[in-house]
Amino acid sequence: MTVNGxxxxxxxxxxxxxxxxxxxxAFPERRRVAGLRREELAQLAGVSVSYYTRLEQGQASHASEAVLDAIATALRLDDHERRHLHALAAVRPNRPRRPPAERVDAATQDLLRTLADVPAMVLGRRTDILAWNDLGHALLAGHIDRHAVDRPAERPNLARLLFLDSHTRELYVDWPAKARTVVGHLHHVAGQFPDDALLAGLVGELSVKSDDFAALWSDHRVKPCEAGSYRMRHPTVGPLTVTQQNLVIARSPEQSLCLVTTEDGSSAADTIALLRNSLGQRRDSASAAVAEVHHRLANPL
Structure with missing residues (x-):
C-alpha cells in the first residue's frame, strides 16, 4: 500500500x-506472460516503455494525473478502480500507525434506535461492527453475544465473520458474491488509509487463515460496498432475499449505516416480520421471568 502497492x-x-x-x-507466437505485455500497455497509455516499467517495479513516483488517467483507461479501470490507482500513486511510504478505536457518537446511536423495524448495523471502515439493533443482530449474527459490539477488543468484524465463521458463510446462498464485495471494499479502504496498521493486520490475518480471501485479495478488484441483493438461509426463520445498503454517516464519514430491506409485500418481508415477532416474544418471556423473580424476593415464604 505504498509505491510497491x-x-x-x-x-x-x-x-x-x-x-x-x-x-x-495477438502475436502469433506463444506468449510467455499472462495478459498484456508491458510494451503493449505502454503503447495504449501513450507513455514510454521504460517509464511504465519503472512504475511497475516501484522505482518511479510522482506520476502526473494525466499519465495515471491514461494508464487507467488503458487498463479499462472503472471509476472506483481509477480513484484507487490515483490514491496508490499519491501514497508516500510511512510507518503503519495504530489508529484509535472507532466510536459511534450519540446521534448515530439515536438514529439506530429509531430503526427498530429494520435490521441495521453501523460498520467501521475496516468492517468492524460498531453497533447494531436487535433485528440486525438476530438476522446477521444471532450466534454472537449481542453486547460484543460494546467492547472494542471483542467487536465482531464482518470480513472476519464472512471468511472464518461457518455460520456466516452458510447464511449467504451466493457466498462468493458477498465475499467479492467485501474484499473489493477492503481494497478500496486500503487505498484511502495505507498507513492503517489495524487494517493491514486484518488483511494479513485473513490472507493466512483463508485461501479464499488470499485469492480474492490478490485479484485487486476495487469497489466500495454500496448496495447489493442477497439470498439468505436463516437458521431460525428460513430463506429470504434482502437488499443491503450502506449509507455514509454524515458526522462520521469513515463509518456507514448498513440497512437490510425487503421488497414490499414479499415473502421476505413476512420472514423479517416473523423474526421481529420472535424477538418480541423472547423479550416478553424475559420480562415475565424478571417480574417473577422480583415478586418472589418481595414475598418470601
Whole structure:
C-alpha cells in the first residue's frame, strides 16, 4: 500500500487483460506472460516503455494525473478502480500507525434506535461492527453475544465473520458474491488509509487463515460496498432475499449505516416480520421471568 502497492496493482491488472480485450492483434507466437505485455500497455497509455516499467517495479513516483488517467483507461479501470490507482500513486511510504478505536457518537446511536423495524448495523471502515439493533443482530449474527459490539477488543468484524465463521458463510446462498464485495471494499479502504496498521493486520490475518480471501485479495478488484441483493438461509426463520445498503454517516464519514430491506409485500418481508415477532416474544418471556423473580424476593415464604 505504498509505491510497491501501486506496482502490484498495475502488474495484477495488466495480467488480467488480453490483447483482444483492448483491440490489439495477438502475436502469433506463444506468449510467455499472462495478459498484456508491458510494451503493449505502454503503447495504449501513450507513455514510454521504460517509464511504465519503472512504475511497475516501484522505482518511479510522482506520476502526473494525466499519465495515471491514461494508464487507467488503458487498463479499462472503472471509476472506483481509477480513484484507487490515483490514491496508490499519491501514497508516500510511512510507518503503519495504530489508529484509535472507532466510536459511534450519540446521534448515530439515536438514529439506530429509531430503526427498530429494520435490521441495521453501523460498520467501521475496516468492517468492524460498531453497533447494531436487535433485528440486525438476530438476522446477521444471532450466534454472537449481542453486547460484543460494546467492547472494542471483542467487536465482531464482518470480513472476519464472512471468511472464518461457518455460520456466516452458510447464511449467504451466493457466498462468493458477498465475499467479492467485501474484499473489493477492503481494497478500496486500503487505498484511502495505507498507513492503517489495524487494517493491514486484518488483511494479513485473513490472507493466512483463508485461501479464499488470499485469492480474492490478490485479484485487486476495487469497489466500495454500496448496495447489493442477497439470498439468505436463516437458521431460525428460513430463506429470504434482502437488499443491503450502506449509507455514509454524515458526522462520521469513515463509518456507514448498513440497512437490510425487503421488497414490499414479499415473502421476505413476512420472514423479517416473523423474526421481529420472535424477538418480541423472547423479550416478553424475559420480562415475565424478571417480574417473577422480583415478586418472589418481595414475598418470601
Amino acid at each position: 501501486l506496482a502490484e496493482f498495475l502488474r495484477t491488472r495488466r495480467a488480467q487483460l488480453t490483447p483482444e480485450d483492448v483491440g490489439l492483434s
